[in-house]
Amino acid sequence: MKRPFRIHLTFANCVVELEERVDELEHYRKDVAKASAENRQQLSSLTETTETIQADINDLTDAEEKNSQVRASVSRLINLVRDYKTEESVDDDSPNLVAEASNAGRQLFETVQRSEQNTELVNFREKRAESQQVEDKYLNVLEHAKNVAKTNDVMVARLGYREVATHYGCAYKNDGYRVMEEMAERVPGVSYKESRTLSVDDAMGVGGHHIEITFAHPDLAGWMRAHEANAERNGGR
Numbered sequence: 291m292k293r294p295f296r297i298h299l300t301f302a303n304c305v306v307e308l309e310e311r312v313d314e315l316e317h318y319r320k321d322v323a324k325a326s327a328e329n330r331q332q333l334s335s336l337t338e339t340t341e342t343i344q345a346d347i348n349d350l351t352d353a354e355e356k357n358s359q360v361r362a363s364v365s366r367l368i369n370l371v372r373d374y375k376t377e378e379s380v381d382d383d384s385p386n387l388v389a390e391a392s393n394a395g396r397q398l399f400e401t402v403q404r405s406e407q408n409t410e411l412v413n414f415r416e417k418r419a420e421s422q423q424v425e426d427k428y429l430n431v432l433e434h435a436k437n438v439a440k441t442n443d444v445m446v447a448r449l450g451y452r453e454v455a456t457h458y459g460c461a462y463k464n465d466g467y468r469v470m471e472e473m474a475e476r477v478p479g480v481s482y483k484e485s486r487t488l489s490v491d492d493a494m495g496v497g498g499h500h501i502e503i504t505f506a507h508p509d510l511a512g513w514m515r516a517h518e519a520n521a522e523r524n525g526g527r
Contacts, residue, residue: 422520424472425517425520426517427458427459427469428458428473428476428477428517429514429517429518430457430458430459431449431453431454431457431458431469431473432477432503432510432514433457434449434453434457435447435449435503435505436503436505439503439505445504445505445506446502446503446504446505446506447502447503447505448500448501448502448503449470449500449501449503450466450485450500451463451464451466451467451469451470451499451500452466453466454466454469454470454473454501455469467499470482470499470500470501473501474501477510477513478507478509478510478513479503479504479505479506479507479509479510479513480501480502480503480504480510481501481502481504482499482500482501483499483500483501483502484498484499485498485499485500
């Protein structure tokens with residue numbers, strides 16, 4: 291009679307031990323899950339930190355590249371001004387680049403002033419010829435814009451300073467900005483506008499603009515016909 295009781299007691303003990311073991315395993319599973327979640331959170335934080343550091347490195351690299359390009363551009367401008375008087379050149383890494391730029395700017399300003407004073411001495415006929423030549427160059431730009439509009443099947447053509455400088459015949463590409471402003475003031479249907487895209491030229495203070503030529507403008511076609519007729523009478527175009 292005692293033997294079955296022992297068997298029953300032993301079985302009950304096994305059940306209790308199994309339940310305790312299950313509880314331990316459940317606690318262990320929860321601990322592992324908690325540790326895994328913490329590890330994932332730390333990994334996510336490390337990933338964000340790495341991306342932030344990489345973005346900062348990229349920004350510094352871009353800033354360094356733009357700074358180098360600006361210094362090189364300023365150096366070229368200084369050398370262009372110096373070519374009027376001397377064969378000296380300026381190194382892009384010169385610590386006195388700011389002072390050199392200031393001196394070069396003063397020289398360039400004086401040169402422009404002298405040029406304007408000399409222009410005032412030109413007689414009316416020469417001024418007229420110069421004006422006609424400029425208008426012929428405007429027509430070259432407008433003809434290119436007309437081809438662009440026709441290719442894109444639109445009535446408004448947008449030209450950047452490089453295109454304008456090329457078809458106007460500028461000595462330097464940056465002169466295209468001057469031509470764009472002049473055309474916007476003198477030619478009907480031409481607008482000088484700020485561009486949405488950024489370029490290296492923005493860092494130099496000359497970028498971020500283009501012209502829009504609206505061929506639906508009521509006065510543009512007449513302006514072009516009149517100046518084309520003048521050019522033909524004067525033996526041009």
